[in-house]
Amino acid sequence: MREDNHEKRMFYKFIFLLVVTGLIVIVCIWKWTADDPKEQDPEEMFGKTEQQEDIKEPTGLDEAKINDVLIDEEDKNSEAQETNTNDASQQNEQTENNQEEADLEQTYINQYGKQEVGQAKEQVEKVLALYLLQVTDWDKWEGAVTANYLENVQKEMTNFKDEKAKRELDTIDLFVSQPLKDGEIMYGAYATWHVTVKGKSTSKPMQLYYITLQKEGDKWIVSNMVTPNNQNMEGEGKE
Known part of the structure; x- marks a missing residue:
């Protein structure tokens, strides 16, 4: 009699495990069929990743524009320096001319x-x-x-x-x-x-x-x- 009870318990456990396993399989199948296949496509997901990376690239610094700005600044500095040099040269030349005139006029005064x-x-x-x-x-x-x-x-x-x-x-x-x-x-x-x-x-x-x-x-x-x-x-x- 005890042996019959033991066999029944084993049988019930086996049935229980089969039911649980079946439920798990059903849930997995349902989960797989219910999801959007496109989201599960590895190639598409990889493509999206590349697209996102491409979108992010333009947000970086534009080297060409930076170089243009730097060149413009260098040109401006060069022009300013050249202008200052020319102004200083003209001022020195004017000073020399004024001095020559003053010296020559003094020569006239000394003579006449x-x-x-x-x-x-x-x-x-x-x-x-x-x-x-x-x-x-x-x-x-x-x-x-x-x-x-x-x-x-x-x-x-x-x-x-x-x-x-x-x-x-x-x-x-x-x-x-x-x-x-x-x-x-x-x-x-x-x-x-x-x-x-x-x-x-x-x-x-x-x-x-x-x-x-x-x-x-x-x-x-x-x-x-x-x-x-x-x-x-x-x-x-x-x-």
Whole structure:
């Protein structure tokens, strides 16, 4: 009787294990069939991983743009440095020119005296103004220029004077220049003026002149006046 009970218990355990195993198998099959096959595809999952990595790449630093920025900064620094160098060079050159002018003017003063140098400078301004304004009242020229130079100016005024145009002098900036001969004084002058016709401004010329003076009696008078381009005294002018 005890043996029969033992066999029944073993039989029930066996049945129980079969049932449990069957349930596990059924659950696994159901789980497998219920899930999205696409999510279980290893190749697709691998492809998604690569795509995500590709998307992340652009978020990194763009080396080309960085290089462009660095090059631009280098160019700007180079241009700034070049500008500073040019400014310093121009400033040094201007300082040297000013010093040369001061030394040359002092040489004139040492040779001829301060009063005579001042009178020569006034003569330069007067003659240049008479010329630029095309003054044909020749009495105003006498005592300011040599006879030979006055004759040349009279011929030139006759050839180039425009009765319809009116001139007004703007500025005359003088600077001392090295004379071509001993016993002479030379000044350079930047002159600007404007020309009007019937009340309307037509041009605003600007010209550089070199004026030579020689002493006649107790005064310095203008003996010659030229432009660097060796053209007539009208110069080229600027509109």
